[in-house]
Amino acid sequence: MRGIIAPIDSTLNQYEQEEPGFNFLGFYVRQYKVNKYHSGTKTNGKPLGFKTLITPSKQKQKVHYEQITSIIEAHKAAPQAALIKKLNPIIRGWANYYATVVSKKTYSDIHNLVYQKLNTWAKRRHPKKNWGWVSKRYWHSIGSNSWVFAAKKEGLDFFRLLNHADTPIVRHVKVKGESSPYDGNLVYWSSRMGNNPEMPIRVSKLLKKQKGKCAHCGLFFRENDVLEVDHKIPKSQGGKDSYENFQLLHRHCHDTKTANDGSPGTKSDCNSVEPKPTKILEKSCG
Ligand SMILES: [Zn+2]
Numbered sequence: 001m002r003g004i005i006a007p008i009d010s011t012l013n014q015y016e017q018e019e020p021g022f023n024f025l026g027f028y029v030r031q032y033k034v035n036k037y038h039s040g041t042k043t044n045g046k047p048l049g050f051k052t053l054i055t056p057s058k059q060k061q062k063v064h065y066e067q068i069t070s071i072i073e074a075h076k077a078a079p080q081a082a083l084i085k086k087l088n089p090i091i092r093g094w095a096n097y098y099a100t101v102v103s104k105k106t107y108s109d110i111h112n113l114v115y116q117k118l119n120t121w122a123k124r125r126h127p128k129k130n131w132g133w134v135s136k137r138y139w140h141s142i143g144s145n146s147w148v149f150a151a152k153k154e155g156l157d158f159f160r161l162l163n164h165a166d167t168p169i170v171r172h173v174k175v176k177g178e179s180s181p182y183d184g185n186l187v188y189w190s191s192r193m194g195n196n197p198e199m200p201i202r203v204s205k206l207l208k209k210q211k212g213k214c215a216h217c218g219l220f221f222r223e224n225d226v227l228e229v230d231h232k233i234p235k236s237q238g239g240k241d242s243y244e245n246f247q248l249l250h251r252h253c254h255d256t257k258t259a260n261d262g263s264p265g266t267k268s269d270c271n272s273v274e275p276k277p278t279k280i281l282e283k284s285c286g
Pocket of ligand 1: 214215216217218219249250253
Protein backbone atom coordinates (compact mmCIF):
# COMPACT_ATOMS: atom_id res chain seq x y z
CA MET A 1 0.00 0.00 0.00
CA ARG A 2 1.14 3.49 -0.73
CA GLY A 3 2.06 5.65 2.20
CA ILE A 4 -0.76 8.06 2.48
CA ILE A 5 -0.32 9.58 5.84
CA ALA A 6 2.88 11.44 6.42
CA PRO A 7 4.56 11.15 9.80
CA ILE A 8 3.06 13.41 12.39
CA ASP A 9 6.31 15.32 12.50
CA SER A 10 5.64 16.69 9.08
CA THR A 11 3.26 19.23 10.49
CA LEU A 12 5.73 20.18 13.17
CA ASN A 13 8.93 20.50 11.21
CA GLN A 14 10.15 20.89 7.74
CA TYR A 15 9.98 17.40 6.36
CA GLU A 16 11.80 16.45 3.19
CA GLN A 17 11.76 20.03 1.89
CA GLU A 18 8.03 20.30 2.30
CA GLU A 19 6.34 23.08 4.17
CA PRO A 20 5.27 22.00 7.61
CA GLY A 21 1.55 21.46 7.79
CA PHE A 22 -0.74 20.56 4.99
CA ASN A 23 -3.78 21.75 3.14
CA PHE A 24 -7.00 19.87 3.36
CA LEU A 25 -10.15 21.01 1.61
CA GLY A 26 -9.19 24.63 1.77
CA PHE A 27 -8.03 24.47 5.37
CA TYR A 28 -4.40 24.71 6.33
CA VAL A 29 -3.37 22.56 9.25
CA ARG A 30 -0.27 23.17 11.24
CA GLN A 31 0.88 21.90 14.55
CA TYR A 32 3.08 23.75 16.95
CA LYS A 33 5.02 22.34 19.80
CA VAL A 34 3.79 23.82 23.01
CA ASN A 35 6.01 24.22 26.01
CA LYS A 36 4.83 22.29 29.03
CA TYR A 37 4.70 25.42 31.11
CA HIS A 38 3.22 27.57 28.43
CA SER A 39 -0.26 28.68 29.28
CA GLY A 40 -1.56 28.32 25.72
CA THR A 41 -3.92 25.43 26.22
CA LYS A 42 -5.44 24.06 29.36
CA THR A 43 -5.21 20.31 29.60
CA ASN A 44 -6.09 19.74 33.24
CA GLY A 45 -2.54 19.27 34.35
CA LYS A 46 -1.54 16.88 31.57
CA PRO A 47 1.65 17.73 29.74
CA LEU A 48 1.16 19.68 26.58
CA GLY A 49 2.42 18.11 23.40
CA PHE A 50 1.47 20.40 20.58
CA LYS A 51 -1.39 22.49 19.51
CA THR A 52 -3.12 22.30 16.21
CA LEU A 53 -4.00 25.38 14.26
CA ILE A 54 -6.44 25.19 11.42
CA THR A 55 -6.82 28.24 9.23
CA PRO A 56 -8.08 29.00 5.74
CA SER A 57 -5.29 27.97 3.40
CA LYS A 58 -3.26 30.76 1.79
CA GLN A 59 -4.46 29.51 -1.55
CA LYS A 60 -8.13 29.89 -0.55
CA GLN A 61 -7.47 33.36 0.83
CA LYS A 62 -5.86 34.30 -2.45
CA VAL A 63 -8.71 32.92 -4.54
CA HIS A 64 -11.21 34.79 -2.38
CA TYR A 65 -9.32 38.06 -2.65
CA GLU A 66 -8.96 37.66 -6.41
CA GLN A 67 -12.67 37.10 -6.75
CA ILE A 68 -13.30 40.33 -4.87
CA THR A 69 -10.81 42.33 -6.91
CA SER A 70 -12.18 41.08 -10.20
CA ILE A 71 -15.66 42.22 -9.17
CA ILE A 72 -14.32 45.63 -8.17
CA GLU A 73 -12.54 45.86 -11.54
CA ALA A 74 -15.71 44.92 -13.39
CA HIS A 75 -17.64 47.65 -11.56
CA LYS A 76 -15.42 50.60 -12.36
CA ALA A 77 -18.30 52.71 -13.54
CA ALA A 78 -21.17 51.04 -11.74
CA PRO A 79 -23.00 52.71 -8.86
CA GLN A 80 -21.57 52.00 -5.42
CA ALA A 81 -24.72 50.15 -4.37
CA ALA A 82 -24.41 47.75 -7.31
CA LEU A 83 -20.86 46.94 -6.34
CA ILE A 84 -21.83 46.35 -2.71
CA LYS A 85 -24.73 44.15 -3.77
CA LYS A 86 -22.37 41.99 -5.76
CA LEU A 87 -19.67 41.75 -3.10
CA ASN A 88 -21.77 41.10 -0.02
CA PRO A 89 -22.88 37.52 -0.73
CA ILE A 90 -19.30 36.56 -1.55
CA ILE A 91 -17.94 38.05 1.64
CA ARG A 92 -20.75 36.54 3.71
CA GLY A 93 -20.33 33.05 2.23
CA TRP A 94 -16.59 32.95 2.63
CA ALA A 95 -16.51 34.43 6.09
CA ASN A 96 -19.20 32.05 7.31
CA TYR A 97 -17.50 29.02 5.82
CA TYR A 98 -14.30 29.75 7.69
CA ALA A 99 -15.96 31.16 10.81
CA THR A 100 -14.92 28.22 12.99
CA VAL A 101 -11.25 28.32 12.15
CA VAL A 102 -10.48 31.81 11.04
CA SER A 103 -8.50 34.26 13.09
CA LYS A 104 -9.30 37.92 13.58
CA LYS A 105 -6.00 38.59 11.87
CA THR A 106 -6.96 36.74 8.71
CA TYR A 107 -10.21 38.65 8.54
CA SER A 108 -8.55 41.99 9.14
CA ASP A 109 -5.79 41.25 6.60
CA ILE A 110 -8.41 40.61 3.95
CA HIS A 111 -10.43 43.61 5.05
CA ASN A 112 -7.37 45.85 4.67
CA LEU A 113 -6.60 44.53 1.21
CA VAL A 114 -10.17 45.08 0.11
CA TYR A 115 -10.12 48.57 1.58
CA GLN A 116 -7.04 49.46 -0.47
CA LYS A 117 -8.66 48.12 -3.59
CA LEU A 118 -11.83 50.12 -2.98
CA ASN A 119 -9.72 53.16 -2.26
CA THR A 120 -8.22 52.89 -5.74
CA TRP A 121 -11.65 52.21 -7.20
CA ALA A 122 -13.09 55.37 -5.65
CA LYS A 123 -10.18 57.69 -6.54
CA ARG A 124 -10.19 56.56 -10.13
CA ARG A 125 -13.81 57.61 -10.51
CA HIS A 126 -13.06 61.17 -9.46
CA PRO A 127 -9.60 62.05 -10.69
CA LYS A 128 -10.16 65.76 -10.10
CA LYS A 129 -11.38 65.52 -6.53
CA ASN A 130 -9.21 65.34 -3.47
CA TRP A 131 -9.18 62.37 -1.14
CA GLY A 132 -11.24 64.15 1.50
CA TRP A 133 -14.07 64.63 -0.94
CA VAL A 134 -13.85 61.08 -2.27
CA SER A 135 -13.72 59.44 1.13
CA LYS A 136 -16.75 61.43 2.36
CA ARG A 137 -18.70 60.25 -0.61
CA TYR A 138 -18.05 56.51 -0.26
CA TRP A 139 -17.17 55.94 3.39
CA HIS A 140 -19.42 56.81 6.29
CA SER A 141 -19.62 56.68 10.03
CA ILE A 142 -22.06 54.01 11.05
CA GLY A 143 -22.36 53.12 14.67
CA SER A 144 -18.95 52.92 16.21
CA ASN A 145 -17.23 52.37 12.89
CA SER A 146 -16.11 55.51 11.12
CA TRP A 147 -14.92 53.88 7.90
CA VAL A 148 -17.79 51.94 6.42
CA PHE A 149 -17.96 51.57 2.68
CA ALA A 150 -21.64 52.29 2.21
CA ALA A 151 -24.06 53.82 -0.27
CA LYS A 152 -26.49 56.44 0.98
CA LYS A 153 -29.98 55.78 -0.23
CA GLU A 154 -32.60 58.48 -0.14
CA GLY A 155 -34.78 58.18 2.91
CA LEU A 156 -33.25 54.83 3.73
CA ASP A 157 -30.47 53.53 5.86
CA PHE A 158 -27.04 53.07 4.44
CA PHE A 159 -26.46 50.08 2.24
CA ARG A 160 -23.17 48.89 3.57
CA LEU A 161 -20.45 46.54 2.52
CA LEU A 162 -20.05 43.62 4.84
CA ASN A 163 -16.82 43.53 6.74
CA HIS A 164 -15.10 40.16 7.06
CA ALA A 165 -14.06 41.11 10.55
CA ASP A 166 -17.68 41.60 11.64
CA THR A 167 -18.39 37.90 11.17
CA PRO A 168 -18.43 36.34 14.60
CA ILE A 169 -15.83 33.65 15.03
CA VAL A 170 -17.49 30.48 16.22
CA ARG A 171 -15.55 27.80 18.03
CA HIS A 172 -17.68 24.71 17.57
CA VAL A 173 -15.03 22.20 18.36
CA LYS A 174 -12.23 22.70 20.77
CA VAL A 175 -9.06 21.22 19.43
CA LYS A 176 -7.34 19.56 22.32
CA GLY A 177 -3.63 19.87 22.80
CA GLU A 178 -3.01 16.16 22.44
CA SER A 179 -5.21 15.53 19.47
CA SER A 180 -3.75 14.72 16.12
CA PRO A 181 -5.03 16.15 12.86
CA TYR A 182 -5.66 12.59 11.81
CA ASP A 183 -8.27 11.80 14.40
CA GLY A 184 -10.83 14.13 15.85
CA ASN A 185 -10.05 17.06 13.63
CA LEU A 186 -10.72 15.18 10.47
CA VAL A 187 -14.05 14.16 11.84
CA TYR A 188 -14.60 17.80 12.51
CA TRP A 189 -13.60 18.76 8.98
CA SER A 190 -15.68 16.11 7.40
CA SER A 191 -18.65 17.24 9.40
CA ARG A 192 -18.08 20.76 8.14
CA MET A 193 -17.78 19.65 4.58
CA GLY A 194 -21.51 19.38 4.22
CA ASN A 195 -21.41 23.17 3.74
CA ASN A 196 -18.50 23.26 1.34
CA PRO A 197 -19.80 24.39 -2.04
CA GLU A 198 -16.77 22.87 -3.72
CA MET A 199 -17.42 19.35 -2.56
CA PRO A 200 -19.67 17.25 -4.69
CA ILE A 201 -22.68 16.42 -2.56
CA ARG A 202 -22.24 12.68 -2.77
CA VAL A 203 -18.61 12.84 -1.67
CA SER A 204 -19.30 15.18 1.20
CA LYS A 205 -22.17 13.01 2.45
CA LEU A 206 -20.02 9.91 2.34
CA LEU A 207 -17.09 11.66 4.01
CA LYS A 208 -19.40 12.65 6.82
CA LYS A 209 -20.85 9.15 7.08
CA GLN A 210 -17.38 7.55 7.06
CA LYS A 211 -15.93 10.20 9.40
CA GLY A 212 -13.24 11.13 6.90
CA LYS A 213 -11.87 7.59 6.51
CA CYS A 214 -11.54 5.29 3.55
CA ALA A 215 -13.98 2.40 3.89
CA HIS A 216 -11.38 -0.03 2.54
CA CYS A 217 -8.13 0.72 4.39
CA GLY A 218 -9.56 2.73 7.28
CA LEU A 219 -7.04 5.55 6.86
CA PHE A 220 -8.03 9.18 6.78
CA PHE A 221 -8.26 10.89 3.45
CA ARG A 222 -5.80 13.66 2.73
CA GLU A 223 -6.30 16.57 0.44
CA ASN A 224 -4.40 15.28 -2.55
CA ASP A 225 -5.80 11.79 -2.38
CA VAL A 226 -8.02 10.84 -5.26
CA LEU A 227 -11.34 9.67 -3.92
CA GLU A 228 -13.72 7.45 -5.76
CA VAL A 229 -17.28 6.49 -5.03
CA ASP A 230 -17.63 2.74 -5.12
CA HIS A 231 -20.66 0.50 -5.30
CA LYS A 232 -20.29 -1.94 -2.40
CA ILE A 233 -22.22 -4.47 -4.45
CA PRO A 234 -21.09 -3.92 -8.02
CA LYS A 235 -23.77 -2.80 -10.43
CA SER A 236 -22.89 -5.80 -12.58
CA GLN A 237 -24.03 -7.95 -9.66
CA GLY A 238 -27.28 -6.09 -9.12
CA GLY A 239 -25.95 -3.39 -6.78
CA LYS A 240 -28.08 -0.26 -6.60
CA ASP A 241 -27.37 3.45 -7.02
CA SER A 242 -28.18 4.32 -3.43
CA TYR A 243 -26.34 5.67 -0.43
CA GLU A 244 -26.61 2.32 1.32
CA ASN A 245 -24.62 0.86 -1.54
CA PHE A 246 -22.09 3.70 -1.91
CA GLN A 247 -18.78 3.97 -0.18
CA LEU A 248 -15.91 6.36 -0.58
CA LEU A 249 -12.48 4.87 -1.22
CA HIS A 250 -8.99 5.91 -2.13
CA ARG A 251 -8.49 5.28 -5.80
CA HIS A 252 -5.80 2.68 -5.11
CA CYS A 253 -8.04 1.00 -2.55
CA HIS A 254 -10.80 1.04 -5.11
CA ASP A 255 -8.47 -0.71 -7.56
CA THR A 256 -7.77 -3.44 -5.03
CA LYS A 257 -11.38 -3.83 -4.06
CA THR A 258 -12.58 -4.02 -7.65
CA ALA A 259 -9.95 -6.62 -8.49
CA ASN A 260 -11.24 -8.67 -5.56
CA ASP A 261 -14.84 -8.17 -6.67
CA GLY A 262 -13.87 -9.58 -10.02
CA SER A 263 -16.19 -7.13 -11.74
CA PRO A 264 -14.90 -7.02 -15.28
CA GLY A 265 -13.62 -4.17 -17.31
CA THR A 266 -14.59 -1.17 -15.21
CA LYS A 267 -11.29 -0.15 -13.72
CA SER A 268 -9.59 0.96 -16.87
CA ASP A 269 -12.38 3.51 -17.31
CA CYS A 270 -12.08 4.56 -13.71
CA ASN A 271 -8.42 5.33 -14.03
CA SER A 272 -8.72 7.27 -17.23
CA VAL A 273 -9.08 10.58 -15.43
CA GLU A 274 -5.87 12.04 -14.09
CA PRO A 275 -6.13 13.58 -10.67
CA LYS A 276 -5.74 17.30 -10.46
CA PRO A 277 -3.79 18.46 -7.46
CA THR A 278 -5.87 19.74 -4.55
CA LYS A 279 -9.04 18.63 -6.24
CA ILE A 280 -11.11 15.75 -5.10
CA LEU A 281 -12.66 13.85 -7.89
CA GLU A 282 -15.95 12.20 -7.61
CA LYS A 283 -16.06 9.18 -9.79
CA SER A 284 -18.64 6.53 -9.58
CA CYS A 285 -17.82 3.17 -10.97
CA GLY A 286 -17.24 -0.42 -10.04
ZN1 LIG B 1 -8.04 3.49 1.34
